Structure formats: C-alpha cells, structure tokens
Amino acid sequence: MENVSxxxxxxxxxxxxxxxxFEVRVMEVHSAGEFTGAAHPYIxxxxxxxxxxxxxxxxxxxxxxxxxxxxxxxKGGSVKRAMAELYGRVDGYCKGKGGSMHLADFSIGxxxxxxIVASSGPVAPGAALAAKCRGEDFVxxxxxxxxxxxxxxxxxxxxxxxLWQLPVIFLCENNQFAVTTSYHDSVSVExxxxxxAAYDMPGVLVDGQDAVAMYEATREAVARGRAGEGPTLIExxxxxxxxxxxxxxxxxxxEYRTQDQIDEWRExxxxxxxxxxxxxxxxxxxxxxxxISKAKEAEVEEAVEFARNSPYPEPEELFDDMWADPIxxx
Amino acid sequence: MASNAIYVExxxxxxxxxxxxxxxxFIMGEDIRRSVYGATxxxxxxxxxxxxxxxxxxxxxxxxxxIGASLVGMRPIVETLTSFMWVAMDQLVSQAAKMRYMFGGxxxxxxxxxxxxxxxxxxxxxxxxxxxxxxxxxxxFKILVPATPRDAKGLLKTAIRDNDPCIAFEDGTLGGAxxxxxxxxxxxxxxxxADVPRSGTDVTVVAIAGAVPMALRSAEELEDEGxxxxxxxxxxxxxxxxxAILESVAKTGxxxxxxxxxxxxxxxxxxxxxxxxxxxxxxxxxxxxxxxEQVHIPYTPVLERLVYPSSEKISDAVRAxxxx
Numbered sequence: 001m002e003n004v005s006x007x008x009x010x011x012x013x014x015x016x017x018x019x020x021x022f023e024v025r026v027m028e029v030h031s032a033g034e035f036t037g038a039a040h041p042y043i044x045x046x047x048x049x050x051x052x053x054x055x056x057x058x059x060x061x062x063x064x065x066x067x068x069x070x071x072x073x074x075k076g077g078s079v080k081r082a083m084a085e086l087y088g089r090v091d092g093y094c095k096g097k098g099g100s101m102h103l104a105d106f107s108i109g110x111x112x113x114x115x116i117v118a119s120s121g122p123v124a125p126g127a128a129l130a131a132k133c134r135g136e137d138f139v140x141x142x143x144x145x146x147x148x149x150x151x152x153x154x155x156x157x158x159x160x161x162x163l164w165q166l167p168v169i170f171l172c173e174n175n176q177f178a179v180t181t182s183y184h185d186s187v188s189v190e191x192x193x194x195x196x197a198a199y200d201m202p203g204v205l206v207d208g209q210d211a212v213a214m215y216e217a218t219r220e221a222v223a224r225g226r227a228g229e230g231p232t233l234i235e236x237x238x239x240x241x242x243x244x245x246x247x248x249x250x251x252x253x254x255e256y257r258t259q260d261q262i263d264e265w266r267e268x269x270x271x272x273x274x275x276x277x278x279x280x281x282x283x284x285x286x287x288x289x290x291x292i293s294k295a296k297e298a299e300v301e302e303a304v305e306f307a308r309n310s311p312y313p314e315p316e317e318l319f320d321d322m323w324a325d326p327i328x329x330x
Numbered sequence: 331m332a333s334n335a336i337y338v339e340x341x342x343x344x345x346x347x348x349x350x351x352x353x354x355x356f357i358m359g360e361d362i363r364r365s366v367y368g369a370t371x372x373x374x375x376x377x378x379x380x381x382x383x384x385x386x387x388x389x390x391x392x393x394x395x396x397i398g399a400s401l402v403g404m405r406p407i408v409e410t411l412t413s414f415m416w417v418a419m420d421q422l423v424s425q426a427a428k429m430r431y432m433f434g435g436x437x438x439x440x441x442x443x444x445x446x447x448x449x450x451x452x453x454x455x456x457x458x459x460x461x462x463x464x465x466x467x468x469x470x471f472k473i474l475v476p477a478t479p480r481d482a483k484g485l486l487k488t489a490i491r492d493n494d495p496c497i498a499f500e501d502g503t504l505g506g507a508x509x510x511x512x513x514x515x516x517x518x519x520x521x522x523x524a525d526v527p528r529s530g531t532d533v534t535v536v537a538i539a540g541a542v543p544m545a546l547r548s549a550e551e552l553e554d555e556g557x558x559x560x561x562x563x564x565x566x567x568x569x570x571x572x573x574a575i576l577e578s579v580a581k582t583g584x585x586x587x588x589x590x591x592x593x594x595x596x597x598x599x600x601x602x603x604x605x606x607x608x609x610x611x612x613x614x615x616x617x618x619x620x621x622x623e624q625v626h627i628p629y630t631p632v633l634e635r636l637v638y639p640s641s642e643k644i645s646d647a648v649r650a651x652x653x654x
Contacts, residue, residue: 061402094434104433111401112433116424122391123425126398133356133380133404140398153420156391163386321435322469324493327522327569330604 004212006283008054012211013278013289015053016046016271017296018079019070025300026069026086030246034308035087039100042070044241047270048173049074051214052141052234055222061109061127061140063120067173067240068113071143072103075110083303089310096313097321109138117178118144118151121170125157128166128225139225141169141218147178149192158233162199167225169218170233173208175240179248180256193235201231208238209270212277239265336508340479341369341444341500344486345407347514349377352405355490358383358392359409359444367446368505370409393418393443397425400441405490412445412459412499426495427470441496442489447539448502449590449627450638458627460539460591462499466567466600472521473568474498475597477542479509481565484519492521501539501590522569526578530560533584533648536575537561538597540638541588541620547641552648559648567597575601576609583614584651588639593621618647 023041030039042049045067053062053074064071072082077093085092086100093103104112111127114120124142131138148154149172161168172192176183189195196203202224206217214236221232241262278284284292319329335343349355356377362370363384373382385392389410396406415422422443429437449458465471472494476482482500489496511517527542528549537545542563549559560578564570579585585605589598598619605617620639628634 063398092434094432094436097434098432102432104436106401106433106436111398112429112437114424116420119394119420119424122394122421123398123401125391126395126400127402128398129395130399130402130404133399153390153394156386156388157394159386159388160391160395164383321431324430324438324440327472330568330570330572330600 004215008215009212009278009283012050012054012215013271013274013284014292014296015050015074016211016274017293018299019046019050019073020271021297021300022069022073022079022083025304027242027246029304037099039086039246040067040244041242041246042067044265044270045173045175045208045238046070047211047214047274048171048208048236048238049143051211052169052171052218054215055218056139056141058108059138060222061111061124061138062143063111063123063140064113064143065117065120065145065148066101066113066115067145068101068103071113072105072110076108077103077105077110079299079303080306081105084307084310087307087310088312089307090313091306091310095317095321118148118153120144121148121151121153121157122160124168124170125161125164125166128161128168129164131167132164137226139167139169139222141171143171143173145178146172146174146176146183146187146192147181149195150186158199158201158231161231162201165228165230168231169221169225170231171218172233172235173238174235175238177240177244177256179244182256191235193233196233201233203233203235205235205237208236209268209273211270211274241266332510332512334508335479335511336506337479337482338368338505340483340511341486342371343511344483344490344517345370345373346376347517348487348490349373349381354403355405355407356381356383357407357409358385358396360385360387362409367409369444389414389418390421394421394425396441397421397429397439400439401437405440407442407444407490409444411457412447412461413457415443415445415461423468427468430494431470438493439495440493442486443495443497444486444500445497446500446502450503450634452629452631452634453627454629455626460499460622462497462567463591463596465497466597467595470495471568472496472566474566475501475539476565477501477504477537477539477563479507479511481519481525483511484517485521485565487518488521499539503540504543507543519565521566522571523565524571524574525563525565526560526574527563528559528561530558530582532558532582533586533651534560534562534575534578534582535586535588535644535648536601537563537588538567538590540590544639544641545588545644548644548648551641551645557648557652572604572608575605579605579609580612583612585613586618586620586644586647586651588644589619589621590638591622592624593619594624596621615651618650620644620647
C-alpha cells in the first residue's frame with residue numbers, strides 16, 4: 001500500500017459502498033416491479049472496478065459488459081442518471097433507450113456497456129489506437145468476464161493491442177461462473193492471466209476482493225500504457241454473490257455452486273477487506289466507515305426518488321438518436 | 331476539374347482527397363499497403379504507416395477497433411470484401427449499428443466500411459456475396475451502391491465526411507468501368523438522391539449497382555422495339571430516394587427492379603413494396619423483380635451465369651409489363 005493516498009483510499013470505500021447500496025436497492029425495486037428487464041448485480045465484485053478505475057483519469061476510456069452498473073459508478077458516473085436509465089426515464093444516461101446493460105457517459109470516458117459478451121473487446125484497442133495516432137497519452141480499459149475470455153473477439157483484441165503496442169488494459173473480472181458454468185469447465189489454462197503470454201504482454205493475477213491490490217496493479221498497467229509499452233492483461237479473481245441476472249432466481253444455487261462456497265467468499269467481502277485495512281492503519285475509524293455507508297445509502301435513495309420522478313420519453317422521441325446526420329425515415 | 335478514371339481509381343482518388351483534407355481520416359484493412367485490390371495504391375507512401383494500417387486476418391477485431399477509434403474522434407475507413415463481413419457481424423450489428431441509439435445519442439461513429447462485391451467471375455459461394463439487403467434490414471447503416479466511377483468517388487467522399495456508420499458496397503464487376511470524375515468538393519455526391527441515367531416514358535427500371543449497365547443495355551435494345559425505358563439508379567439504398575422512383579412510376583405506370591442480390595427480402599423487394607403501397611394507383615401492370623435466383627453461387631460458369639440479372643432478363647421483364 002505504499003504510495004496510495006488517503007484520498008484514493010477513502011474515495012474507493014465511498015464508491016464501493018455506493019455500488020453496494022445501488023445494487024441492493026436495484027434488487028429491491030426490481031422485485032417490487034418498478035422496472036422490468038434483465039439486470040446483473042455486481043455485489044461482491046465492487047473492489048475490481050473501483051480499484052481499477054481509481055487508477056484512471058476522466059480522459060481515459062473504459063468499456064464494459066452486461067454486469068454493467070459497477071463500472072460507470074466506479075469511474076465517477078452519476079448515480080441519478082444511472083438509476084433513471086434503469087427506470088427507462090428521460091433523465092437516464094441514454095434517455096431510457098439503453099437500460100441496465102447499456103449505461104454510458106461519454107463526457108467522462110465511459111464508452112458504454114455492451115450486452116453481447118466480449119463485444120466491447122475490440123472497442124478498447126480502437127480507442128487506444130486513436131491515442132497512438134494522435135500522440136495523446138490516454139489509455140483505454142475494457143472489463144470482461146471469465147466467459148468472455150473464451151470469445152474470439154477477446155483474443156483478436158489482445159492480439160491487435162499487443163501487435164500495435166497500444167495502451168490498453170484488459171481487465172478480466174473472473175467471477176468464476178459464466179451464468180452457471182464454472183471457468184474450470186470452460187477455460188483451458190489454470191489462470192486466465194496465463195493467456196497474456198500468448199500475446200507477449202504482462203499477465204497479472206490479482207486478488208479481486210482487495211481494492212488496494214486492484215488499484216496498484218492497474219496503476220502499473222496504466223503507467224506502462226502511457227509510457228508506450230503496450231497492453232496488460234489483469235485477471236481479478238472475484239466472486240458473484242447473486243445469481244447471473246435478476247429474474248433468474250429459479251436457477252438454484254446448489255445446482256452449480258454450494259452455499260458453503262458462497263459463504264466462504266462472503267467472509268472476504270471486498271468492503272470488509274478495505275475497511276479493515278483503513279481502520280487498522282488508522283486512516284479511518286469504523287464510525288467514519290459507517291458514516292460513509294450511510295451517506296451512500298442516502299445518495300442511492302435520492303437517486304431512486306429522482307428516477308421515479310423523471311418522466312418517460314414521449315412517443316415522438318422514438319426515432320431520435322438514430323443518426324448523427326439525420327435521414328428521412330423509410 | 332473533370333478527368334477520366336476507372337471505378338477503382340475513382341475510389342482511390344476519394345480516399346486520397348479525404349485523407350489530405352482531414353488528418354483524422356485513416357484506413358485499415360488486409361494487405362492495403364500493397365494495394366492488393368487496387369483502391370489503396372500509393373497511400374502508404376503519401377500518408378505513412380500510422381494512417382495506413384495493414385491488419386491481421388481478424389475482421390471482428392479490426393472492424394471493432396474502427397468503432398472504438400471513431401468513438402473518440404477518428405474517421406476510420408475499413409477495407410474489406412463482402413464475404414468477410416460475416417466474420418465481423420457482431421461488431422457491425424451489435425456495436426456499429428446500435429451504439430448511437432442505445433446510448434441515447436452519446437456515441438458518434440463516423441466509420442466507413444468499404445466492402446467489395448466480387449461476383450460473376452467464378453468465385454463460388456464463399457466469395458460472391460451481395461449482402462446489402464441484410465444491412466438494409468438492420469437500422470443504423472447508411473448504404474452506398476455506386477454504379478459509376480463518379481458515384482463511387484462522390485458517395486465515398488460523402489460517406490467519409492458523414493458522421494454515421496456507412497457501408498460502401500463497391501461492385502467488383504464494375505471495377506474496370508470508366509467514366510468522368512470531378513475533383514475536390516465538386517466530386518461530392520449527396521446521399522438519398524437517385525440518378526436518372528436514361529429518361530423514358532413507358533417503363534421504369536430501377537437498377538442497383540452492377541445491374542445499372544445491364545438496364546442501360548436493355549433500354550437501348552428495347553428502343554429498337556419502340557419501347558421507351560427510364561432507368562433509375564438509387565445510388566444509396568439507405569437513405570432511399572423513393573420520391574424519384576414514385577415520380578417515375580407515376581409517369582410510366584410500369585416498374586421493373588433489377589438487383590444483383592438474392593431476390594428474397596432484397597432491395598428489389600423493398601422497392602416493390604414501397605411502390606405497391608404508395609404508387610399502387612399509378613401502376614398499370616404487376617411489378618417485376620429481376621434479382622439473383624435464391625440459390626448459392628455455383629462455381630462453374632455455365633451455372634453461375636444463370637443466377638444473376640442480365641440485360642436479357644431485364645428486357646423480358648420489361649416486355650412482360652407491357653403485355654395485355
């Protein structure tokens with residue numbers, strides 16, 4: 001934890017609590033029927049996106065996947081606009097046209113979450129290519145899961161980034177299951193980070209429950225990228241507490257994982273891990289940590305109220321945003 | 331200043347002029363530095379390695395990288411063949427076509443995919459695709475089908491300056507066709523404005539890409555029979571200049587659509603559908619579609635030539651619209 005500022009540590013705890021409360025509240029309001037469709041809880045994985053994004057600037061880019069709420073919130077996105085998007089309202093990030101799986105905030109480098117596994121992969125080297133062509137020093141990072149690590153798009157992206165020495169951070173969130181399939185049953189290597197060797201780039205295995213470790217590993221990868229030394233693959237070993245998606249409760253846990261395993265991972269809850277670090281180092285007291293949690297819970301509640309009060313789009317907005325240079329509808 | 335060029339040279343001129351004009355334009359594709367297909371000749375020497383990128387055989391990867399670059403302000407041109415687009419369908423459909431709408435207008439994707447259609451030359455089923463109807467069916471692409479050097483150049487220049495994903499379906503059967511082209515801004519051809527390469531009064535033939543010269547040959551033959559054919563070239567399928575087609579049908583009362591793509595759910599189907607709905611009372615005969623037979627492209631020339639439209643098939647269809 002050398003050279004990690006208090007400011008960064010506290011901000012990481014704030015953002016982890018924000019995501020945790022956001023997801024808990026999303027599960028509640030979704031089951032109450034306040035909005036419909038799929039949503040993929042990030043609970044248990046908060047340290048990954050928060051630690052990684054703490055190493056980025058607003059001018060750096062991220063792209064993500066279907067488990068999509070944690071990434072934009074970790075990069076400093078608006079909780080109100082994210083929640084309003086889930087509610088399908090005009091004040092949502094995408095004016096209600098994207099929903100849970102397509103949060104984006106281009107103003108702070110969030111190039112959008114994608115519902116098709118691994119399809120954000122090639123976007124990251126593309127954005128990084130622009131950095132190289134224009135001689136700018138931004139980096140781009142793509143979040144993807146253990147399931148996506150088997151997709152061709154993922155491998156093609158790594159090859160391109162390594163071939164052209166682009167400033168890309170491939171951030172594999174290995175939460176161990178692609179819906180119900182264990183990565184042990186789908187990945188040919190012991191660790192997904194081992195695959196970096198195939199592209200002659202560094203591959204780093206990180207404890208995804210430890211925000212500080214995530215921050216430090218990402219900071220190093222970002223520095224390599226900015227120095228023109230090419231991409232890095234980071235595998236964050238983490239765990240998904242909830243089922244793959246809201247609405248999939250009928251997938252009984254016992255069918256593919258045990259309660260013991262879930263309990264074991266909960267004992268290393270990423271928020272507990274960070275709070276223990278902060279309190280043991282005398283950076284924050286437990287009371288201060290609890291106050292952060294309360295404040296973030298209130299912020300999420302405000303966002304829920306904001307979303308509920310935001311109007312739905314008007315019917316005439318159906319065709320808006322199809323084109324940058326509009327053409328007549330057929 | 332106007333000069334003469336063949337189709338593939340016209341494309342080359344468009345790329346050079348736009349890369350000279352705008353530093354954010356760059357081009358990527360397979361074997362483009364050595365200009366294997368002719369349209370990228372001289373680019374490497376003039377613009378250097380940073381703006382002329384040879385890619386690995388990795389279509390899903392580099393089609394998607396073009397999207398990422400476009401999202402952050404670059405204007406990529408991607409060279410490919412229609413047949414390789416299937417490998418990149420996830421990036422084309424899930425990302426390029428949908429991103430802007432899905433993200434509520436935040437994303438702007440000024441990317442141009444140049445896809446050459448090689449067909450009619452014994453390339454068999456894997457290398458003879460004319461796939462523009464599939465992309466018409468997916469909202470989010472502007473679709474170019476130039477039939478002349480002038481339009482190949484002018485539409486491509488417009489596409490490079492346009493801020494939406496464009497696909498230029500360049501017709502390989504026309505690669506050596508020559509014609510007059512303009513330079514600079516004078517060469518620009520707007521989207522959604524059909525060309526009328528031949529005026530007539532009896533039958534309208536809407537012809538797409540490689541079918542345009544066939545329709546013009548057919549019109550000449552039919553003139554000897556006393557039939558006056560008007561040929562319309564839509565030039566872009568998205569947007570489609572349906573007013574030009576409807577106005578022509580209002581004059582002639584008869585419509586033939588000639589389309590080198592497979593006939594089911596084709597551009598020809600869409601044009602026939604529009605005219606049957608919006609121009610029904612102008613019609614004096616059933617609409618005839620002359621499109622590729624619904625079969626894969628056979629290798630052997632004796633079978634392949636049976637598949638596509640031809641000037642003979644177009645003439646037969648025109649005559650059929652004139653039967654009592």
